[in-house]
Amino acid sequence: MANSNDFDLKRAIDNWVVELKSKDFSLERVEELESHLGDLLSDLKSDKLSEEEQFMIAMHRIGSTETLKKAHDYEAPFNFQRFSGIAQGITYFLIFGMLSRVAVGATNKIFVWIDSQNQLLYLSLSLVFQLIALGGVFLVYRKVTQAKVKNQSELGSNVIAISSIFLTLMFYFCGLYFLRPTMSSLSLFPIIQSLFPYLIPATFFIGLLVKTVKEWKKERRIRALG
Amino acid sequence: MKDLSKEMIGATSIPLILSILHEGESYGYNIIQRMKEISNDQIEWKEGTLYPILHKMEKRGLITSFWKVSDNGRKRKYYRIVEEGESLVSVEIQNWKSMNQIFSKLWQTQMTSI
Numbered sequence: 147m148a149n150s151n152d153f154d155l156k157r158a159i160d161n162w163v164v165e166l167k168s169k170d171f172s173l174e175r176v177e178e179l180e181s182h183l184g185d186l187l188s189d190l191k192s193d194k195l196s197e198e199e200q201f202m203i204a205m206h207r208i209g210s211t212e213t214l215k216k217a218h219d220y221e222a223p224f225n226f227q228r229f230s231g232i233a234q235g236i237t238y239f240l241i242f243g244m245l246s247r248v249a250v251g252a253t254n255k256i257f258v259w260i261d262s263q264n265q266l267l268y269l270s271l272s273l274v275f276q277l278i279a280l281g282g283v284f285l286v287y288r289k290v291t292q293a294k295v296k297n298q299s300e301l302g303s304n305v306i307a308i309s310s311i312f313l314t315l316m317f318y319f320c321g322l323y324f325l326r327p328t329m330s331s332l333s334l335f336p337i338i339q340s341l342f343p344y345l346i347p348a349t350f351f352i353g354l355l356v357k358t359v360k361e362w363k364k365e366r367r368i369r370a371l372g
Numbered sequence: 373m374k375d376l377s378k379e380m381i382g383a384t385s386i387p388l389i390l391s392i393l394h395e396g397e398s399y400g401y402n403i404i405q406r407m408k409e410i411s412n413d414q415i416e417w418k419e420g421t422l423y424p425i426l427h428k429m430e431k432r433g434l435i436t437s438f439w440k441v442s443d444n445g446r447k448r449k450y451y452r453i454v455e456e457g458e459s460l461v462s463v464e465i466q467n468w469k470s471m472n473q474i475f476s477k478l479w480q481t482q483m484t485s486i
Contacts, residue, residue, distance in 0.1 A: 174449075175427075177449070182423075185448075212418065217424055
């Protein structure tokens with residue numbers, strides 16, 4: 147049995163924290179569990195136990211890091227948030243880039259077909275798409291204002307993704323409406339078409355940066371409290 | 373966990389946590405202690421059980437969390453119930469009252485038939 151005088155409680159806690167981090171827990175989870183351990187040890191101090199005994203009892207009550215990890219994985223078998231903020235943003239970026247290219251291609255085919263048939267129908271459909279896009283922006287705006295009313299500052303990356311989709315679609319169809327070849331002799335339509343595939347990823351890259359900066363700021367805030 | 377089955381405790385974890393948070397914001401360790409106190413030590417959540425449930429509830433939008441530095445200088449993650457959670461508590465109260473009435477009738481009938 148180890149001599150209690152050699153036992154260093156702070157080092158034991160630090161080693162435990164290192165072990166938790168090796169199990170791929172996020173910084174926030176580790177901080178929370180460490181805080182819990184601190185509360186447990188504070189309660190055990192009053193039981194007139196040595197520091198080593200307090201730590202052993204605390205470890206027994208909390209369970210092994212393996213047990214904690216299994217319980218965590220059971221509740222969240224596929225936790226998208228385990229990926230870093232950058233990885234999430236890249237995933238959204240790729241999905242959105244692919245969808246936007248499909249949308250651009252499909253829209254070109256639709257409007258080329260319509261243009262040869264009925265210009266009024268073309269204009270009407272453009273307006274319909276713009277209204278849908280505006281409706282999407284309105285929904286996002288409502289979610290933002292509701293979140294502010296509830297004092298929730300964390301909106302999540304879904305709002306950035308959805309707002310980006312609707313805003314860019316809105317601008318795209320506005321461009322089609324005002325700048326299509328039959329409306330003006332100086333047509334910017336081909337230029338808009340050629341630039342748009344680059345504008346969409348650029349718009350969403352901003353969302354990726356915003357999300358990544360948010361994650362870093364959050365971790366800095368947690369560290370600053372300690 | 374004494375006397376009460378794991379299935380029963382598992383099924384009631386979320387309503388129990390919400391009910392505790394309905395009393396006021398709290399943190400993980402305090403929630404465990406409060407549950408032990410209310411249940412006369414019949415329900416003793418493990419840390420490995422409680423925290424994943426809290427995180428799941430937060431993802432569902434039933435509760436929200438924030439960090440705060442306590443009086444002893446230690447930072448803690450607190451949880452607070454939100455509107456969605458309050459609504460669920462109201463629903464669960466009605467559900468459990470209904471179940472309680474059903475069981476009371478059944479067991480009374482069974483006892484009188486013995």
